[in-house]
Every structure is written in C-alpha cells, then in structure tokens.
Amino acid sequence: RLHPAPPAPPVIERVVYGLACALDFLHARRIAHCAVRLEHVLVDRRCVVRLCGLSKAVHCPDGTLSRSSIMFHVDYQPPEWSAVVDPFAVDLFAMGVILYRLLMGRMPREQLTSSKGERATVERTGVPWMRRKEAVTTMELLMSRHEHLRPRGAQLKHAEWLREAADDTPLWALLDVAGLVFSYDIEGRDMVAGSQPVELQHFRDAYPRYNVRLETMGVTAEDRQCWVHLAPFMHPSPHRVPLNASLPFIFRLFRGLGLRFLFVVDDDNRVKGVVTRKDVARFKEERRQSSYRVKEVYISQFSRH
Incomplete structure (x- = not known):
C-alpha cells in the first residue's frame, strides 16, 4: 500500500495515471466504485496500480444515487453531499483527496466556512516547490465544489503531466531486478542475499527492439528518396x-x-x-x-x- 509520506514525483504520476485508467474503465460501463480511498489503491514494485474494494461498486445507468445508499461506503464525502448525488463525481472527488495526500503527505482538513456547514476541503497551504503545478491544478479541480469542473478519467489519462507515466524508464528497469540491487546500507556494502551485479542487459530488455530488415518493410526506391519530418x-x-x-x-x-x-x-x-x-x-x-x-x-x- 502507499506510504503516507509524499513519494517521488514519478511515482505520483504513475499512481494518478493508473487510478485514472481504473476509474475510466468503470465509469465507461456506468459502474461507480463508491469506496475509493487510499487503502484500496495497491501499487507493486513497477508502480502498476490496482484499484480494489469493488464489493461496494454499484451499477448506475442514470448517473444518480440516493445518499442513503452509499453514505456508509464513502470515506471522502464531497462538498455537494445532498439527498441525491452523482456517484461518478464522488469517485473523482475521492481521487482528488488521494492526490492531495500524495502531494502533501497528509489528509486535507475539514473546516466549516458557512452557517450551512459546508465542507471546505481545499486547504490553502503551500505545496513543496519540487511538485509540479499541473498536479496541484488537477488536485484543485478534482476537489472543486462544482461537479462539472472535475476532469473525468478519460481526460486525466491524456493530461500533459501524465504523458510519460506509462513509459518504462531505467529506474523501473532497475526495480524490476530489485533482488539484485537492494542493500541494507546506503553505501551498498551489505547487499541482500542473492545479490548479483547489475548488467547493461537488464536495461536493454526493458525497451522494445525492432530487429527488422529494411527490405522486409516494403519500402520502395521512391520512398527512400522522400523525407520524414521528425520534429513533432x-x-x-x-x-x-x-x-x-x-x-x-x-x-x-x-x-x-x-x-x-x-x-x-x-x-x-x-x-x-x-x-x-x-x-x-x-x-x-x-x-x-x-x-x-x-x-x-x-x-x-x-x-x-
């Protein structure tokens, strides 16, 4: 499970990307999770995210549910909590709370800002300078009081700051052979049992290699005289x-x-x-x-x- 301390920015990107893909898969089939919280987000050593806790999920074809049917399952209650709620917006709000905890290392505080008892969920606090501003903007939109401002899972998957979240990097290739590189001390002298030296082959296997001859690709002599604009x-x-x-x-x-x-x-x-x-x-x-x-x-x- 995710540690409550703020992880590294690449880890945050992969967690948010995986959670957005999971919610997009459910919401596209009109299924509301209704129990999105940090304890239900599982991450393996390659930062592949799995969303569990689907026992409380409900099929919602019309897009509305009564508050009494899901109020005991929702841990992060949105500010528009009323008699009839949008369960998909509730899932997105819970995703914003998870992103808040990943960025800040703690849960947002609940403050009463009006006589009606509305919940002020977006706390005006500073975010560490190394965090990206796009992540903070996404967090504020997901935790907005207006449901129409919350980006859906399909929109989050194509966000600019999550573009490289699904790509392999040398770090993930190194963690894939975690038993070979982990040590008990920071200097790397007391290695874990079964440790072996890391080789360049471990990184080559993580990237696709296309061993295809040009003659087998159907490129004609006329095609070889053309240009390919690679700038984009x-x-x-x-x-x-x-x-x-x-x-x-x-x-x-x-x-x-x-x-x-x-x-x-x-x-x-x-x-x-x-x-x-x-x-x-x-x-x-x-x-x-x-x-x-x-x-x-x-x-x-x-x-x-």
Whole structure:
C-alpha cells in the first residue's frame, strides 16, 4: 500500500495515471466504485496500480444515487453531499483527496466556512516547490465544489503531466531486478542475499527492439528518396533548451553535463540557434533582493593597461 509520506514525483504520476485508467474503465460501463480511498489503491514494485474494494461498486445507468445508499461506503464525502448525488463525481472527488495526500503527505482538513456547514476541503497551504503545478491544478479541480469542473478519467489519462507515466524508464528497469540491487546500507556494502551485479542487459530488455530488415518493410526506391519530418516526434531532453530558458539554468547544464553547446528550440521543437560555453561566459548576473539583472561582460574590462 502507499506510504503516507509524499513519494517521488514519478511515482505520483504513475499512481494518478493508473487510478485514472481504473476509474475510466468503470465509469465507461456506468459502474461507480463508491469506496475509493487510499487503502484500496495497491501499487507493486513497477508502480502498476490496482484499484480494489469493488464489493461496494454499484451499477448506475442514470448517473444518480440516493445518499442513503452509499453514505456508509464513502470515506471522502464531497462538498455537494445532498439527498441525491452523482456517484461518478464522488469517485473523482475521492481521487482528488488521494492526490492531495500524495502531494502533501497528509489528509486535507475539514473546516466549516458557512452557517450551512459546508465542507471546505481545499486547504490553502503551500505545496513543496519540487511538485509540479499541473498536479496541484488537477488536485484543485478534482476537489472543486462544482461537479462539472472535475476532469473525468478519460481526460486525466491524456493530461500533459501524465504523458510519460506509462513509459518504462531505467529506474523501473532497475526495480524490476530489485533482488539484485537492494542493500541494507546506503553505501551498498551489505547487499541482500542473492545479490548479483547489475548488467547493461537488464536495461536493454526493458525497451522494445525492432530487429527488422529494411527490405522486409516494403519500402520502395521512391520512398527512400522522400523525407520524414521528425520534429513533432522528438522528445525534449536536457541537451535542448527553450527560448525562455534562464541563464542560471543553462549554466548548470554546461557545468553538470560537461557540454560544449546546446540547441535552442521554440514551442514547435524547431531549432532556432545554438548556445556555446563561450556565450554563457560573456554574461554576468546580479541578484539584489527581488531584482535580477544580467549584463554582458567584455574582455576589455579585464585587460590591464
């Protein structure tokens, strides 16, 4: 089960993506879970999410249920709790509460904000800076008081910040051979019984390999004279920076990766220029309280007369 402490951002993305797929599968068949809570979200070592607790699920063809029929199953009650409720919106609200706990490491507090006793579920607290703003926006929409603002499971699956959640990464390939790399100490000296050295083959098997000859693909001589525009399919990497990249960010890339140049691309991933290490060395930044200034440094300023 998920630990109450905030996990790493890639883990949050995979959990939210898996939970959105599960709810989309149920809601597309007009089935409401009615008992979505953190204890029913199971995650294995590859971060494959399974939603259990389906014993309280009900078939809801018209999209409405009475509050008395599900009030004993719902742990996270939405603010629109009335005599007739939308069970699908209740599931989405519970998903927002789970996302809140993943981001903040605790449950949202319930506060009375009016004489009618409405539940203030979105707490105005700071979110750690390393969390993505898109995740916070999704959390606020899922926990909104207005049901029509809550994104459905089909919309969440195609969210921008969840695009890479279903892809394999070297980290998941490493965890797939967890018995080979786990150790009892942080230095890796006291290894778990049965440990073996990690090989490059463990990462190669995690990615698809297409050992297909060009002759078997039906490519004609005329096709070989054509072009393929790969810019829309290129994946952004640290070796390419956008036009609005800051000077400290580019400087850290040069220092951390030991690069000699960086390509500058626009929003359509088209190359607009090249930045070299000498270009970065020509500028100097100054920070004084809330002011930030960048000025160009000329060689004549360092020359001796």
